[in-house]
Amino acid sequence: MTIRQTIQKKLKAYEVNAIQTLKENNSSLYSIEYKLDLSFFKFQNNKINHLLYWDKDELVGYAAMSNFDPEALEVTLIVRPDQKILNEMNKTIRTFSQQEKINKILLITDRKDTFFRSYMEGVNQYKYVFSEYSMILVINQFEPKSTNVSLEPAKKEEAGMIASLEENQLANETMPLDPEDLEKTLVLRKNEQVIASIRVENEGNSSGLYGFVVRSEFRNQGIGRKVISQTIQELLEKQAKNIYLEVESTNETALHLYRSIGFKEQTLFDYYIYEITD
Template sequence: MLKEKNQQLYGNEYKIDLNFFSNKSDNIHHILCWEKENFIGYVALNSYDLEELEVTMIVDPNQIVIAKLQETVQNFARKHYYKRVLWIVDRNDSYLVDFIKQSGRYNYSFSECAMVFNNSIDLAPSNCLLEFAKKEDTTAISCLEDGSDHGEYKVIEAADLAKTLVFKKDGEIIASIRLEKSDKECGIYGFVVRPDMRGKGIGRKIITQVVHQLMIEKFSRIYLEVETTNNSAMGLYRSIGFEQHVLYDYYSSVV
């Protein structure tokens, strides 16, 4: 209710996937703030490694509550030995953005553009052959995400691997993409093509085929996020029918 209320009153958006609340993982935590019987604040904590903690806050414009939640997050990060805290905030959430800037604790890191597919577009299939990732593909996917041939081995949880599709050429994985499905919505994450295979139209074929299949499966909302400095990717997504929905700014601090 708090999320929907703030969206209606202030037009704020929040980077919280619908799967987040049902996903049971040691990497996901929730902070709830109550004032007597009134629910006045919520913080979502998520981490992909042991160094950085991602934070999304949903709260009424109240500096005292925000300050208390901020300190709770910092204490949590210290207790669990995180090195950095990364706050994610809608650029239009002027109250929270101003608080972060005025605190003097955080530095701007980067921005992401959240894009939503215009499902009125009839996107033809590219007939690109994708297959579900297997356990033995973990190292190759890690290397893709690291952007190197010898990426540091990263454990990929079985639940994430089951949502990952790969594209192979001559038996080698040259691209991977993860789909987070929830009800009639689907988020596209972790889409990466091997550096030496970029610029050959492979990415376009993959994303086109994926979106086409999701449309067949009747997903009413298909979305993804891309860094605002990645002009080639943003151009690709726009060209097949994705439209800008919101800009998220990331602010980091050392714990």
């Protein structure tokens, strides 16, 4: 076996093709999915890195590594079921995190990925922390209705406040929303104050809904349903074919809301944490 590893911020066309081939082969053979945003492949971003693991000219391992949270590295691994490959990539990811002064590594895997789960349990380095559902809208089950809400683009001066809503913390305890995320964020205002926000990530005909939150004193008034429904209606008017979101598996209130709107659970992703100590 002739091994070559690289960490890079930009992918070439043949590398993207190799990743997609590995992903499709694993998905087909083992009936699993990966938490992997397609925009990872198309845009260079200082917060995204790619680890590629080659055996001669064959890609046998890939890790999508993102640290939108400066203290945590989120990692999705696509690996040929070989413990030696996973061990080597795991070492590389930990070394990279230490060099970048990142405190935590979050590995994300499909609950159905028995190889990865057994590896996590066997190495005894990562601890399970939580799970989230990836949900997709069944479009013919969505019923457009008049919401009487007007969603508007977020303003620069609202970046800190929106981030505090998302993190459920005081504004002075939270990093302001990233400018790139702020550009994709829509808000609902009342008396010139933001009472709800939602971020829309578009990739071709697919749209992901993230960062959805309603200010605590305005919850249980139907505002969340109106914001989600209005966002969906606007996306469908723009010919969106695939609308998805993610929600923690224990958040029964949100799950009930999304199901009633027309979303269906697609994949259950487990999160495992590794804390880096000096």
